[in-house]
Amino acid sequence: DAKTTQPNSMESNEEEPVHLPCNHSTISGTDYIHWYRQLPSQGPEYVIHGLTSNVNNRMASLAIAEDRKSSTLILHRATLRDAAVYYCILRDPSTRGSQGNLIFGKGTKLSVKP
Amino acid sequence: NAGVMQNPRHLVRRRGQEARLRCSPMKGHSHVYWYRQLPEEGLKFMVYLQKENIIDESGMPKERFSAEFPKEGPSILRIQQVVRGDSAAYFCASSPPNTQNTEAFFGQGTRLTVV
Secondary structure (H helix, E strand, O other): OOOOOOOOEEEEOOOOOOOEEEOOOOOOOOOOEEEEEEEEOOOOOOEEEHHHHHOOOOOOOEEEEEOOEEEEEEEOOOHHHHHHEEEEEOOOOOOOOOOOOOOOOOOEEEEEEE | OOOOEEEOOEEOOOOOOOOEEEEEEOOOOOEEEEOOOOOOOOOEEEEEEEEEEEEEOOOOOOOEEEEOOOOOOOOOEEEEEOHHHEEEEEEEEEEEOOOOOOOOOOOOOOEEEEE
C-alpha cells in the first residue's frame, strides 16, 4: 500500500492560515491525493483531492509538489470549527475493481486557539 | 438526497451476543466500505462491497465477522459472539459507480460497546 507521513499534531490561531503537510514518497503515477477530516465524534468528511495540479475549493486549497512526493493542505483562515484530525490519503492501488478503498493513517490533529 | 445513514448510532451488547450494524448508502451509490476505529486510533479498512459482491475483504477478521450488501436493502456488518475487543466505532462510506477517485461519503458511525 502507498503510505503517507503526517505530523501527529499542529496548533493554529483562529483566523490565521494553516498549512498541513503530507509526505508520500512512494506515490505511484496514477495515485490521487485525497484529504479527509474527522471532527470529534463524527464520521470522516471529504475535504479535497488532486492529482498533479494545485486544487481549490470552498473548504481549502491543495498544493502538490512538482515531483508529487509531498503535498500541503491549506486552510486559508482557521476557525474553531476546523479543529479536527486531518488525514492525507492515497487511493489504494492494489484493490480490485473500478475503485480503490481509502487507507487511513493516524492523521494530524489540528488544534485551533481562539 | 439524504446522506449515508447508519443505525443504530449506539449499540450495547453482552459478550457472546451478535451485533448487526446497518448502512444505507446515498441514493444512487452502489459501492460501500466499512471501517473500524478503536478509541484514539485511526480508521482501519475492513471490507469493500458492491451490490451483491464482496470486492475486497482483506481487512476483515477471519472469524466472527461478515458483511453483505444485498440487491435490495442496506449493507449489513455482522459480528457474531462479540468480545470486549470488538468495542469500537464502525463507519460506513459510500460512493457512486463507474467513477474513479471520487469522494466517499461517510456516515456518522455506530458505536459498539461490549460489556
